[in-house]
Amino acid sequence: MVAARLLLLIACLFFSALATARVMPLAAPVWAELNARQHEVLAPLVDDWDGMEPVSRRKWLGISDRYDRLSADEQARIQRRMRDWVRLNPDERSRARMQYRAMQKLPPDRRSNLHAEWERYQNLPPEGRRPAEATPAPRRPGAALQGQVDIFR
Amino acid sequence: MTDQHQRPKGETFSDAAFARRIVGNLSAAAHHTDEAVAERLKAARLRALEAHRPERGTLARLFSAVRAVCSLRPVLRQSVAMAAVVVLVLAGDHWTTTSLVLELEEVDAALLTDELPIDAYLDSDFPAWLQQDSSS
Numbered sequence: 361m362v363a364a365r366l367l368l369l370i371a372c373l374f375f376s377a378l379a380t381a382r383v384m385p386l387a388a389p390v391w392a393e394l395n396a397r398q399h400e401v402l403a404p405l406v407d408d409w410d411g412m413e414p415v416s417r418r419k420w421l422g423i424s425d426r427y428d429r430l431s432a433d434e435q436a437r438i439q440r441r442m443r444d445w446v447r448l449n450p451d452e453r454s455r456a457r458m459q460y461r462a463m464q465k466l467p468p469d470r471r472s473n474l475h476a477e478w479e480r481y482q483n484l485p486p487e488g489r490r491p492a493e494a495t496p497a498p499r500r501p502g503a504a505l506q507g508q509v510d511i512f513r
Numbered sequence: 514m515t516d517q518h519q520r521p522k523g524e525t526f527s528d529a530a531f532a533r534r535i536v537g538n539l540s541a542a543a544h545h546t547d548e549a550v551a552e553r554l555k556a557a558r559l560r561a562l563e564a565h566r567p568e569r570g571t572l573a574r575l576f577s578a579v580r581a582v583c584s585l586r587p588v589l590r591q592s593v594a595m596a597a598v599v600v601l602v603l604a605g606d607h608w609t610t611t612s613l614v615l616e617l618e619e620v621d622a623a624l625l626t627d628e629l630p631i632d633a634y635l636d637s638d639f640p641a642w643l644q645q646d647s648s649s
Contacts (some may be wrong), residue, residue: 415613422614426618430626437625437627441630441631442625445631448635455634455635456624456631456634456635457634460627460634463629470643475628475629478630478639481642481643489638489642
């Protein structure tokens with residue numbers, strides 16, 4: 361009787377794990393498992409792909425699915441930037457995403473002019489790029505960034 | 514094996530009738546046996562009754578199957594509860610991961626196709642300069 365109960369318990373756990381495994385793939389595919397189109401779109405990532413986290417690989421697969429809906433300019437931009445993006449460290453990527461989200465909250469007229477503003481900013485000498493009023497040193501990591509992000513809210 | 518038995522005069526009758534007849538004859542004969550033999554016969558009959566298993570019908574089989582399942586009910590309940598917990602935990606993890614992937618996919622795709630270069634989003638002075646520039 362005890363053996364039968366144990367067997368039943370093991371069977372239940374086994375089948376529940378099996379059912380979940382069918383729903384959720386445990387790992388994203390390695391480079392060799394991608395199809396020809398994915399190889400073509402994600403070519404800049406070939407050297408980094410197999411070392412990426414599964415979440416990142418699944419994200420890039422999602423981006424490759426969107427790729428054909430992008431304009432030619434956007435396709436060219438994403439191809440140029442892919443490799444640089446994956447070579448950033450996680451903090452830099454996180455900071456870029458946060459700053460991107462904050463800039464999306466700018467008024468439309470300012471947002472449409474951002475590229476020109478960036479050009480102008482880049483042409484300034486380093487001392488001209490910094491705000492005139494010195495901001496106090498952040499007490500915790502990300503505090504300074506948080507303050508800058510807040511200006512767009 | 515046939516269920517029809519030949520009587521001495523050529524009549525036939527069923528197993529049940531034949532058995533009843535044997536029982537009657539044995540009962541009648543038992544009155545003329547001594548006590549020791551009667552006791553042995555009684556013991557033999559009891560053993561035969563214990564060994565006897567009547568053919569079970571569909572209802573009886575169903576009833577015994579239900580009884581077997583009922584005897585397993587506590588362990589079944591435990592197993593189902595454990596399986597439900599495992600499935601819930603894995604489903605929750607799956608949902609969280611999928612949401613994270615979708616969010617990253619949307620932001621990264623937008624950021625990498627944006628007119629502004631990545632450096633603009635990495636330069637922490639740029640937003641402050643923008644604010645100062647707009648207010649001056």
